[in-house]
Amino acid sequence: MAKLWTNSRGPIPASDIDVRRAGAINALLVSPLEILPKEPGDPVRPLAVGIWHEIRPLLKPGIGTTVLRKAMGSYLHSKRYYLASAQPDAMRHDLDGRPVGEISDQDRLAAQESFLTLLKREGKEAPEPTEAPVVIAAPSKAELIRAALLNRRASSAPAN
Template identity: 55%
Template sequence: MQGKELMDKSRTVSQTPIAATEFDVQKAAAISVLLVRPIGILPDKPGDQIRPFALGLFNDIRALAKPDVKATALRRAVGSFVHSKRYYFASAQSDSMRHDIDGKPVEPLSTEDRLVAQRRLLSLKRNNDEHSVPRVEPPTAAAPSKTEQIRAALLKRNRQT
């Protein structure tokens, strides 16, 4: 089992902070438009560091929601960000820290939380691999037409006589 963990670790651990992509920034912007003010934990531009959220941070974020924003919409937007491959990758790092709403580190991620992030990241990678390789079905012979079936039966009967 230890070999498997080391193999998995090599695919889930980076030596540098995990940088946000344009897609991560779009997800962060989807959260920001639902809030009365920007929050420092979200990336503003590609290349900004993705930072794992402190435990219970959603409650702080929800307190900043615009009056007309439903909690479900906010939860979905935040969920889209925190259940992404790059967020899991950032959380899986051996030196991962949780951050407050302003983006300041508050505590290291527990070993258990890092392992969960690694497993989810590997699961996402496997799912992406399965969906990215197109399945090629072997060609199947077309069913013979009624005419071909009659012809084959007559030829078979003629050979037997």
């Protein structure tokens, strides 16, 4: 199992190609998405899960959803989008660019692996970690319940 990155690189700035991809998406919509970068250097922000259902109704009349899916896919499967999604402090955002929740460890790991795969295809080396990576395992539901019950018992136990 690969290990999650523990050091954040901060906001990932959009490149010229990211801005062109975002512009291609916005050109298909009746109103531009605030979450997408408008110029190089703007942050690349991961989208909220299920946001497609909010974007699709914004499609201009006469344009098929396949065209929008391809434009979105080009942006979402880019190296910088994967890198932004793999950051330890990465957040998902709504259409207006407001944070709506953290990216799950599972999604971060998938983004990290996709980023590294794209780097490898380009013949580039993976960045060296500055500290030992840590594998984060989410506690199971049973472990969470057990911990809550133990805390309740410990706080209600009589003092000697």
